[in-house]
Amino acid sequence: MPAKGYVEIAVEGCKGCNLCVINCPKDCLALNTSDTNSFGLYYAYLKNEDDCIACLNCAVICPDAAITVYKKAG
Amino acid sequence: MGEVKFMKGNEALGEAAIRAGLQGYFGYPITPQSEVVEYLAMEEPKHNYVLIQAESEVAAINMVYGGAAAGSRVMTTTSSPGFSLMQEGLSYIACAELPCVTVNVCRGGPGLGTIQPSQGDYFQAVRGGGHGDYQLIVLGPNSVQEMVDLTILAFDLADKYRNPVMLLSDGAIGQMMEKVNLPDPKPYKPDKPWATTGKTADRERNIITSLFIQSEVMEAVNNKLQEKYKKIDENEVRFEEYQIDDAEIIVMAFGLTSRICKKVVDLARKSGIKMGLLRPITLWPFPNQKVAELAASDRVKFFLSVEMNAGQMVQDIKLAVEGEKPVYFYGRTGGIIPTPEEILDFAGKQIK
């Protein structure tokens, strides 16, 4: 079954604060600690694409407005 | 047209501001200047300006900052200790290039000092006064009429150069009553596309700031300010000459003391001394060129600066004279107004 939603996280906009990761109710997000963006910072990514429910929590808590959220149409 | 009235200097200044299109007044009462805010408070219902009695001079000057940045014609008035409190704000205003009018109805200092008239804030006025490299345009009225004329001029110069303009008056000019010609009010149409009035779709946002954290940018801002000051220096020098043409002794005085020195010149001439008066009306920019010309003349024997302080403008005269002629100083402090006789007596002693 396709996921209810998905998010895009701007790699360069993310500062790796981890607030989205700990506030995702479905444990969909993680911090990529094996790579950094051009500022030398870890960044968050959607590790579990199947469970996103488009609840917006990550986007609301993200200090840097780096997250865009999409919801399954209909 | 206009109107002739018998008015107190401080009240005439308030009336002049109204006639110049005042939109916002922010001030705090302090002797000997309080009549300005009192007058404006009394007149407020008849006009459209905003008037706030601020909680302090610090708040007042920052209200001036906000009001000027919002594109309005704004003014504050105060006296010496209050003017000291405004210096930080004025530095920000100068750097952000905000047009506004400030008035210092000067009293004797330092410290809490006296409420009697003084010219002890000359340095503070013409050397910027706060931190950093900046200049106020400084006008020195010597009559109730000039409290009117120079206030109107101050608003126009402020807008023309996007620069704070101040009137350096004193407790005597502020308190005295004289006949005054009040010009008709003139409509004021602000043309300030830089003002923060709300970002419309057709322009980028306007930012009023004095923060330029990168050294190169800060230097560029300073260079731009210095260019502006140079332009002002070239175009806005104003002074009055009295019996200068054949004068061998050049007395220099501004504001209140210039009135006394006119009398000194008359007395001197009666006893055969060729004396003349050069009165700077703009204290900054200072009439350097005129002073230098006089200093270069073989006719002129020496300069005498008469001030109600311990010797401040005399330094500017010396800078302009550049050692060509002796420059003497006579002054009184503490709010004491020198008499023509004591000035003439001092001048006479310098004649070799």
Add this chain to the structure above:
Amino acid sequence: MKEGYELIYKRPKTLTTKRMHYCPGCFHSTIHKLLMEVVEEMDIQDKTVGICPVGCSVFAYDYLDVDMQEAAHGRAAAVATAVKRMLPDRYVFSYQGDGDLAAIGTAETLHACNRGENFTFIFINNGIYGMTGGQMAPTTLEGQKTTTSPYGRDVAKMGMPLKMCEIVSQFDRVVYVERVTCNTPANARKAKKALKKAFEYQGKGLGTTFIEVASNCPSGWKCTPVESLDWLKDKVYPYFPLGVFKKPEEKE
């Protein structure tokens, strides 16, 4: 966009694309974002004028795409007063930190509140001076270590942390006072709601509106952004309780 999906949230257009200089996890950024969402939703970009302070948010005008003025340290309330009086139909806010609003600018804050100036205070209280490197603030908690209270704030010498919401609620002409925070999505949503309410009340000309944000400073507190949330919960909220202190009576 993936097929079959629709966009439901993106960065507000009223926030510039410039990367904010704030440290990771700092609520300054969160509040900037929420504030600009409110401006976008209310469609008042052309009617909004902001005043930013001295402190970490001194560069707020780089990010908030509205007309902005940068005020001298502590004087944002005086500046905002004049802007609102000269432009009474605009939405005016002052955005200030704890040093600015509650130490050097206390007089301007209290007198603007007492006059009931019709603008919105946005007060970021993180209990520390972030920009200058972590010195004690008027809102630093008892015992909290900073670079100028290295053994912890001694209230016998330094007094108690100032509770600004509680203080400004006392003024008759202050109509809306709420302390919010951004530690969870639910609280961030509440914070946004409070900002919107404040602007709506301002639009109606009701009087002074005052939103305090119990904020964090991971760098100044020397912890991670996630750890800063624990400090907020354990130490800050008990002393600075969240909630509405005062609001206008609303006719339904």
